Amino acid sequence: MWSMIKEGYEGLVMTVIRPLRAQYTIEDLGPKHALINDVVTHRVDLQLKNPGGYTLECSWWKPKTTEKDAKLPCIVILHGNSSCRLGGLEIVTHAIPAGFSVFALDFAGSGLSQGKYVSLGYHEQSDIATVVEYLRNSEETSSICLWGRSMGAVAALMYAQNDPQINAMVLDSPFSSLPRLATELVDEGKLGVPKIAVKLVMRLIRRDIKNRAKFDMFKLKPIAKVNKCTIPAFFVAGNQDELVGPHHVSALYKLHNGPNQLFSFQGGHNSPRPNDFFVQATQFLRVMIGLMPLHLEMCPSAVSPKKKPLKVFKNPLPQGESLDSIPGMSVKQLKEAIDRVGYGDVSCIEKQDLVDLVLKLYARHLRTSQQYSEDDLEISPRTSSLTSSPTGSAGAAKDPATGSSDSKCSTAKSPIARSQSHGNIDVSS
Structure with a gap:
């Protein structure tokens, strides 16, 4: 029995702080100069240092406009705990034509950034603060929106409670409380731990995470402060989410104290998001920052006169996976x-x-x-x-x-x- 308990708690600890790390090369982000839905776009790759001293690998997609030194609204993409910047490419293709620039980063401990562990939103708040400070100092942004998924959504919600100048958020599948989520995973038998050992396992998990990743998982409770958040938020829940049940998102949505909207879709935690989600989420952000309608003018001289047909490569994943x-x-x-x-x-x-x-x-x-x-x-x-x-x-x-x-x-x-x-x-x- 002890071996089952040990295996279960170690599995959950690694799921929280050290999931399999996404590794890729910068070329996988595509060319630095591209037409994204007919909008001329340039990507700038850069590095930032977070308060912990770790180097964060970042990318900033900027649409080209006819107005010199124009300031554009910016969406900051915040990925999940085993993901990276690549997960934001689909958001880029919807946000750029809508008039946004898009900034994406690999959190510390993820992708190509430095760091050993992730923290499901706890330490990631400081990474967001680093990015937001950089964007505000750049004087190239008119407003800043956060678009987070899973861990990134939790980090966005917790960070925004201390930064009322964030203009709007998209919160895709955030959990309401990490202790509750961990208890559900153990109690539902998803980790093979006997129910009589749930309390013991939770104590072991809390101690181990605190020693390794330097944060108390029992303090990671977005639901405890969401009623103080007035920043517009677009909540997203998968009706078949097997990891973060839709009740987590629903609870946050009901207690959130600002303009909000709840979008539900048929799918699980890692399912591809439907196109309607991207359309509605982008529309929500535009309305909340006062840019509706928005027409981004392109520079005619920047568009290639010989636009060639696209070559679409096959999807290697089975239907329903992302x-x-x-x-x-x-x-x-x-x-x-x-x-x-x-x-x-x-x-x-x-x-x-x-x-x-x-x-x-x-x-x-x-x-x-x-x-x-x-x-x-x-x-x-x-x-x-x-x-x-x-x-x-x-x-x-x-x-x-x-x-x-x-x-x-x-x-x-x-x-x-x-x-x-x-x-x-x-x-x-």
């Missing part, structure tokens, strides 16, 4: 995802290498399926995942950036890594 579900897939499911797009035979030893490759393939599908014109950039796993024969023979596949090869993963063919070009545009910086 980027956030990739880290939780089994090795078999990951290989099926790779095979689904015809990438070729892949024999990887490390699960992380498979996760990285599927994440890259899905990111490319997401970009090209959202009217995101770009060059046909080559997709390849990380240097450590690239491959060759075990002996490193002459047939080894090489990293195009370093020319090095690795013996972890062998690919028989790669129809995605081709030199065909599509959707090129000529945009000056």
